[in-house]
Amino acid sequence: MGEKKAWIFTLGTEVVRGLVVNTNAAFLGRRLSQLGIAVSGVITLVDDRKLIANLLRYVLRDHEPDLIVMTGGLGPTYDDITLESIAEALEKPLTINREAFEMLKEKFVSRGYELTKERLKMAYMPEGAVAISNPVGTAPGAVIRYGKTVIVCLPGVPREMEEMWVKHVENVIKEFGVLYTAEGSFTVVGVPEAVLAPILRKFYEPSGSTYIKSHPRGYELSNPIVEVYVSVTSTSIELAKSLAKEVCDKIAEEVVRLGGSIRHYGC
Amino acid sequence: MGEKKAWIFTLGTEVVRGLVVNTNAAFLGRRLSQLGIAVSGVITLVDDRKLIANLLRYVLRDHEPDLIVMTGGLGPTYDDITLESIAEALEKPLTINREAFEMLKEKFVSRGYELTKERLKMAYMPEGAVAISNPVGTAPGAVIRYGKTVIVCLPGVPREMEEMWVKHVENVIKEFGVLYTAEGSFTVVGVPEAVLAPILRKFYEPSGSTYIKSHPRGYELSNPIVEVYVSVTSTSIELAKSLAKEVCDKIAEEVVRLGGSIRHYGC
Numbered sequence: 301m302g303e304k305k306a307w308i309f310t311l312g313t314e315v316v317r318g319l320v321v322n323t324n325a326a327f328l329g330r331r332l333s334q335l336g337i338a339v340s341g342v343i344t345l346v347d348d349r350k351l352i353a354n355l356l357r358y359v360l361r362d363h364e365p366d367l368i369v370m371t372g373g374l375g376p377t378y379d380d381i382t383l384e385s386i387a388e389a390l391e392k393p394l395t396i397n398r399e400a401f402e403m404l405k406e407k408f409v410s411r412g413y414e415l416t417k418e419r420l421k422m423a424y425m426p427e428g429a430v431a432i433s434n435p436v437g438t439a440p441g442a443v444i445r446y447g448k449t450v451i452v453c454l455p456g457v458p459r460e461m462e463e464m465w466v467k468h469v470e471n472v473i474k475e476f477g478v479l480y481t482a483e484g485s486f487t488v489v490g491v492p493e494a495v496l497a498p499i500l501r502k503f504y505e506p507s508g509s510t511y512i513k514s515h516p517r518g519y520e521l522s523n524p525i526v527e528v529y530v531s532v533t534s535t536s537i538e539l540a541k542s543l544a545k546e547v548c549d550k551i552a553e554e555v556v557r558l559g560g561s562i563r564h565y566g567c
Numbered sequence: 568m569g570e571k572k573a574w575i576f577t578l579g580t581e582v583v584r585g586l587v588v589n590t591n592a593a594f595l596g597r598r599l600s601q602l603g604i605a606v607s608g609v610i611t612l613v614d615d616r617k618l619i620a621n622l623l624r625y626v627l628r629d630h631e632p633d634l635i636v637m638t639g640g641l642g643p644t645y646d647d648i649t650l651e652s653i654a655e656a657l658e659k660p661l662t663i664n665r666e667a668f669e670m671l672k673e674k675f676v677s678r679g680y681e682l683t684k685e686r687l688k689m690a691y692m693p694e695g696a697v698a699i700s701n702p703v704g705t706a707p708g709a710v711i712r713y714g715k716t717v718i719v720c721l722p723g724v725p726r727e728m729e730e731m732w733v734k735h736v737e738n739v740i741k742e743f744g745v746l747y748t749a750e751g752s753f754t755v756v757g758v759p760e761a762v763l764a765p766i767l768r769k770f771y772e773p774s775g776s777t778y779i780k781s782h783p784r785g786y787e788l789s790n791p792i793v794e795v796y797v798s799v800t801s802t803s804i805e806l807a808k809s810l811a812k813e814v815c816d817k818i819a820e821e822v823v824r825l826g827g828s829i830r831h832y833g834c
Binding site: 314315316317322326333338339340341342344345346354358362375377378407408411413418437438457493496497498500504511513514515516521529531 | 575580581582583584585586587588589590592593594595596597598600605606607608609610611612613615618621622625629642643644645646674675678680683685686704705724760761762763764765767768771778780781782783788796798
């Protein structure tokens, strides 16, 4: 049984233009990786229906992921076009989703607010979508199946996205990805990154189950300090942890043999 | 003369996995937008040569941008594969770049360090590339032309990327994009986002020269606070500024007519 593959789409012109830093991508990348799901990439796009539909079709066709998580573009404003764009890409009609409609009625009408055209817009979803309730804000999320791919749409506001992820999405994803990831890290002092590279390479597996990354923190020549990050994905968390520790220990041994030293050993 | 179009590629498994937050994308998105260049999207990918080459070919073929800015993957380690991936996508040979070689010799040999295989790797670039010197770190950048598209490759370490952007890249880009962008923003209190939406829509131009975005900051129903951001791109900075101010003033007038109030008016 191979690793499950995922892509993340973070939608919004304000993110592309750098008006906000994309913390949603980091949150989702980290959570999915910890669940043993291999994220191939993150795609951030301006609010343009044709562009979003085009990229979605490309990823579905050329990469066939098991999972796509999308954030942003579910709200009441004219540039909130995620569900329209998905409907276009999948060639599904955009219809009023009954569950989403009930969620909005509960949120607005029952509290004496009008369900304006802009608010009702949030109930339009591609046919067959399952609505996800939003405990923090107003826009419901959606889960859409397309062939073997599950597409999960969440709002772009981080506090809404994170709450919905933890409450409604993560449990589904956990059953979905049945692999576990363990992480370790430490700092190497006194060995330049270019000298460390062939050592790390010995333990790196391009297949993806052992991932090793070095981050230079000092200056390559005058004061080499390199942070090393190791993660191992396996079929049980115990196995993943012991494999990660083994890799860390072996690298550390070779560093000491080269005259370097290890700090902040957390493996 | 239309707006120039750009894409950003930020490469690195550590970014996809959320081990670092993608501040490079925000920096580049903001700088390019301020130069009047329309960024369509940001693509973040794990260190996989075939995957990077595939996405690059897709963007070149389906979107034909004027500019692609890439960060990451230029260093000495085995997972630094940006230039290899570009060579593969463009079907160009990867050869030792003379300028890059001289930069590395200057950096290492002249200071008594060995030019190891890993360090020399940083001089291999797609044929025809122009090397960009790195005043902070060791890996040179590269500029590659492909048809009408200019591809600029910068390191992933933010302090190196930003320094090279300011010193070597921005001036070239300035001549390239001959439009100017002015920005304005203010806070609307007392009008829910869904009520504000049709007002903003009147001034928004999908062509892209006037961009308006609302960010809900309070709670839609009980305490509506919405930040409004306006940007206008035009042929001179003065024209862009006066058009942006005009749009802000008109929105503010309508907000007040609806019983709302304006705070932090910066237009």
